Amino acid sequence: MIRTTDLTKTYLMGKVEVPALKEVNISIRKGEFVAIMGPSGSGKSTLLRIMGLLDNPTAGTVELDGMDVLKLSDREKVKIRLTELGYVFQEYALLPELSGLKNVYLLLLMMGKTKKESIKEATDILVKVGLGDRIHHMPHEMSGGEQQRVAVARALVADPKIIFADEPCANLDTGSSGQILELFKKLNRELDQTIVMVTHEEWHTKYVDRVIKLKDGLIEKEY
Amino acid sequence: MLQEFRVSFFLAYEYLTRGNKGISLFTIFLLTLVFLQLVFFSAILGGVTEKFDSQIIDYQTGNIIIEPKENEEYIEDYDGLLRKINAYPEVIGITARTKGAGKIEYEDREVGATILGIDPDDETTVTKIDSAIVEGDFISKLDRGEIIMGRELSGGYGALMETRSLGGLEVGDTVTMTIGPAQKDFRVKGIYTTFFFLSDSSAYINKADMDEMLGIENRAHEINIKLEPGVDEEEFRTTLQGTGINEKIMVWTEFTGIIEMITSTLSKIRDILNIIGLLVTFVIIFVVIYVNIINRRKQIGVQKAIGIDRNVIIGSFVLQAAFYAFCDIMAGFILMQYGITPATKAHPLWFPVGFVTLQVSNNEALFRGLLLFSAAIIASFIPTRRLVDKDLLELIWGG
Numbered sequence A: 001m002i003r004t005t006d007l008t009k010t011y012l013m014g015k016v017e018v019p020a021l022k023e024v025n026i027s028i029r030k031g032e033f034v035a036i037m038g039p040s041g042s043g044k045s046t047l048l049r050i051m052g053l054l055d056n057p058t059a060g061t062v063e064l065d066g067m068d069v070l071k072l073s074d075r076e077k078v079k080i081r082l083t084e085l086g087y088v089f090q091e092y093a094l095l096p097e098l099s100g101l102k103n104v105y106l107l108l109l110m111m112g113k114t115k116k117e118s119i120k121e122a123t124d125i126l127v128k129v130g131l132g133d134r135i136h137h138m139p140h141e142m143s144g145g146e147q148q149r150v151a152v153a154r155a156l157v158a159d160p161k162i163i164f165a166d167e168p169c170a171n172l173d174t175g176s177s178g179q180i181l182e183l184f185k186k187l188n189r190e191l192d193q194t195i196v197m198v199t200h201e202e203w204h205t206k207y208v209d210r211v212i213k214l215k216d217g218l219i220e221k222e223y
Numbered sequence B: 001m002l003q004e005f006r007v008s009f010f011l012a013y014e015y016l017t018r019g020n021k022g023i024s025l026f027t028i029f030l031l032t033l034v035f036l037q038l039v040f041f042s043a044i045l046g047g048v049t050e051k052f053d054s055q056i057i058d059y060q061t062g063n064i065i066i067e068p069k070e071n072e073e074y075i076e077d078y079d080g081l082l083r084k085i086n087a088y089p090e091v092i093g094i095t096a097r098t099k100g101a102g103k104i105e106y107e108d109r110e111v112g113a114t115i116l117g118i119d120p121d122d123e124t125t126v127t128k129i130d131s132a133i134v135e136g137d138f139i140s141k142l143d144r145g146e147i148i149m150g151r152e153l154s155g156g157y158g159a160l161m162e163t164r165s166l167g168g169l170e171v172g173d174t175v176t177m178t179i180g181p182a183q184k185d186f187r188v189k190g191i192y193t194t195f196f197f198l199s200d201s202s203a204y205i206n207k208a209d210m211d212e213m214l215g216i217e218n219r220a221h222e223i224n225i226k227l228e229p230g231v232d233e234e235e236f237r238t239t240l241q242g243t244g245i246n247e248k249i250m251v252w253t254e255f256t257g258i259i260e261m262i263t264s265t266l267s268k269i270r271d272i273l274n275i276i277g278l279l280v281t282f283v284i285i286f287v288v289i290y291v292n293i294i295n296r297r298k299q300i301g302v303q304k305a306i307g308i309d310r311n312v313i314i315g316s317f318v319l320q321a322a323f324y325a326f327c328d329i330m331a332g333f334i335l336m337q338y339g340i341t342p343a344t345k346a347h348p349l350w351f352p353v354g355f356v357t358l359q360v361s362n363n364e365a366l367f368r369g370l371l372l373f374s375a376a377i378i379a380s381f382i383p384t385r386r387l388v389d390k391d392l393l394e395l396i397w398g399g
């Protein structure tokens, strides 16, 4: 589904080169739930952003279903991000003026669906993530876990090939974290949803199929 | 395109209805003031300009002025000319005048003035001096040796240049007038004011008295014509020229001289105020939208990340600015139309040209509105585009 070849990223801090990724080769199959782990500064976020087309590598390639996506124009990348990739950020990253429903609805509207379709699909997806009774709440009226579930619903709504999640539970307590991870697991199992998640917590690994451990921009081990 | 607009519209609507209404209202309020300022000053200056024009037509020249042929001092046998021109249906009134620069003395004071010799009955068909009398009466056809003068000559009655007047002359007093070698006493029959100092610095006597002092007969310095409202003055002039009149035929605008200067100055001021108003609008919208988007850096980054097109994001803010602009233009327009303009109609503002009511044409207001609207669009577009085009990572994760 997604494959990176010799992915290298070097940040330039003034005149000093900071290597963040060093020729990383990863391949993720359809339907896999993968965790990327490693110490702080090991390049986890960098890797995820590059795979998610949010950033460009210094060298190497990213293939999505066999297509070299780095060669695409910015506009085409926006389109792929909208229709084929989903994102869950560490902070809930919802629009505060929009209710849960409308945060999800926005994407459907952007994809060109009618108002009616969009409302129906957004409602369905919110029910699926377990927010059926609070779709009209504003973000500030929801708990962190609930907001993150709206974010998951938003990531899911385009029926993306892959969902990328960068420490989605970092701001949540253990209980809420468990619920989000359960949700991911359920989506992975029931919908065969491919998910790539960055996490710090060792106990999260029991939800995932595979763990990729990074250290200093290199793959330390996989299991 | 239409679909992107739909999403922008949705976002703008949600921001406006769910966002901070206080800020929205305050913005609209400020911009309404700016719009009113734009239209109001424009309307006042328009009113003043119009007043200047009507001062000239109503108290000095009428619409059309006929002057002697080239190199001649007088229009000879003007009676025939009067009758001929008066036959045109466009003509409301016509009169012949003789004019002279004279000196008027009263007790130990004297002033120089333009003295007009008029046929009182004809004069009232062209100008409104008779209705501007504030003390005494207008002269009549049979009155001889009587004079009416403007307040700037008589002094008193709120004259602006009191020190240069005859100093509180009253109706019934006798003044001595000198024109060239001729000298004659006149009894003051009336004092008038048009509230405009240039019109208030003349004196009127019977044309018979004037002709006698000048030693002429059947001659006039000028013929003044008042036209039906709406008749095109230039066209009528052309008509007259086609009938074999050899005298110089002029339209009142050619007599404006200093007025022309004043009104063109006013219109320059008007332009400058407009530019300032637009700048203020620009700055207000810029600041409001700028603060708005700066607080949403991260959100804008996230929107870009999840695949919302940049045009949609820019559009959502430009539409908000458009909404503000639309509201304040409507509010300003309604206030102007149903508040301020009727109020000045009921209580005209006093200016040194006289009482002025606001002159706003709807086209003019619409034009100002469009300018303001454009300023709002540009002022919101610039900062939004700059922010949206920033790097995604910097927006979401940068400082």
Ligand SMILES: Nc1ncnc2c1ncn2[C@@H]1O[C@H](COP(=O)(O)OP(=O)(O)OP(=O)(O)O)[C@@H](O)[C@H]1O
Pocket (backbone or CB within 6 Å): A011, A012, A013, A018, A019, A020, A038, A039, A040, A041, A042, A043, A044, A045, A046, A047
């Ligand atoms: N914008 C940047 N400019 C310069 N260096 C950067 C930038 N972003 C990341 N880095 C560096 O790249 C390396 C990898 O960073 P990255 O954010 O991928 O780490 P991480 O594994 O996600 O860490 P954490 O667990 O703290 O989130 C670090 O050394 C970091 O300092």
Ligand SMILES: [Mg+2]
Pocket (backbone or CB within 6 Å): A044, A045, A046
């Ligand atoms: Mg990270």
